[in-house]
Amino acid sequence: MPKTTVAIIDDHTLFAQSLKSLINTFDNYTVSYEAQNGKVFLNQLKGGGALPEIALMDMNMPILNGLETTAILNKEFPSIKVLALSMDDDENSIIKMIRAGAKGYLLKDIHPDILLEALNGVMRDGFYHTKLVSNSLVHSLHPISDNPNETSIEFLGRELEFLKLASTEMTYKEIAVVMNLSPKTVDGYRDQLFKKLNVKNRIGLAVYAIKNNLA
Amino acid sequence: MPKTTVAIIDDHTLFAQSLKSLINTFDNYTVSYEAQNGKVFLNQLKGGGALPEIALMDMNMPILNGLETTAILNKEFPSIKVLALSMDDDENSIIKMIRAGAKGYLLKDIHPDILLEALNGVMRDGFYHTKLVSNSLVHSLHPISDNPNETSIEFLGRELEFLKLASTEMTYKEIAVVMNLSPKTVDGYRDQLFKKLNVKNRIGLAVYAIKNNLA
DNA sequence: TCAGACAAGAGGGTAAACCCTGAATTTAGC
């Protein structure tokens, strides 16, 4: 029986190479593609040759990240089953990836056995979801939060700019100077974001910004 | 000739396990310890048995991070040569780690050959530095930070507990209730940490705590 | 045994953050 072919798309070469030697110890899998980012991977695919059956896709990559690459793969090479590999268990990221067409979402802190299980699951059922991801999907169906915008918060105008600055040690007065606004306008942005993100004070803003990689 | 023993301290199990299978393909090295964080590793060492010769140390870990662990290792188990493994090439992080006693600093996006080279270098010369790190060391000759405490931050007593709470939306009054202290004592912890972490306000505390995986 | 670090706390002041209401523009959708 021929082995199932796997592609590894990850800019952390050491991790990628380590992962390769791990996967090559699995009886039924072999690594047929390796790429440092989505752009490189797409070019490899367009170069011809047998497509991989599964793609292990890192999320944070330069040039073309995991989310973008997955969306493109789903259109142009729908036979490739994408398994997302990520450092963080942020619910929004998971939901976005699933929506982009990923067949599963794995954290980088899992046990190798789980990886094998996920590979088998994707080949057998077409998808693989851990309990964590399942929970996220459930949450995404009926928003628990009293903030209706929480699942897809969009920042308008200079809100994002303000949010980044609010996550520094600057006072609002200083932020106003930097943004070339009156302190009262800055007050307005602050109160607006308090409501939007459902937080009580500036600490809440900073925590949100950092955990969502905005600051 | 007996193989050189290596410890892997990393909370990303998949990476750790992958790395293990990679290292076990190297002729002269074998993995003798695996731990999810610094705390676990220290407990393993104290449990007795032959110490590892080299420790591959992740930076961002829960409970006891790479910097803290390295500092402790240097005091209590100075024979263990620490090689830092990190995602980012932030100059300050590199300098801090070298000062804490790391014998080298590797990025996770390196080629496996470099890892082997680094292991060999550490065993042969006692250290291994890439060009990147060497540049940082040159820069570090004229101090970047004005805070003399920055290199080895140790949290005493309930400082860590306070720091976690200060990274929430609680007021200091509420924090005092939770910690069963007077608000004035909480004031004291705050001002103490301002100096220690060289920040100006609570936002600085929260940013530090989150970025160092303490909150 | 005595300095020095650590933990807990007090008094009292200024500055910043927070919260509310209201309102003038400009921009975008129908």
Add this chain to the structure above:
DNA sequence: GCTAAATTCAGGGTTTACCCTCTTGTCTGA
């Protein structure tokens, strides 16, 4: 061209955060 949303700003209030100095008791190393 009307409306709604977004952007900008004001007045004025309360609360919290920040900063400084000082005290008390405990524990520890030289």
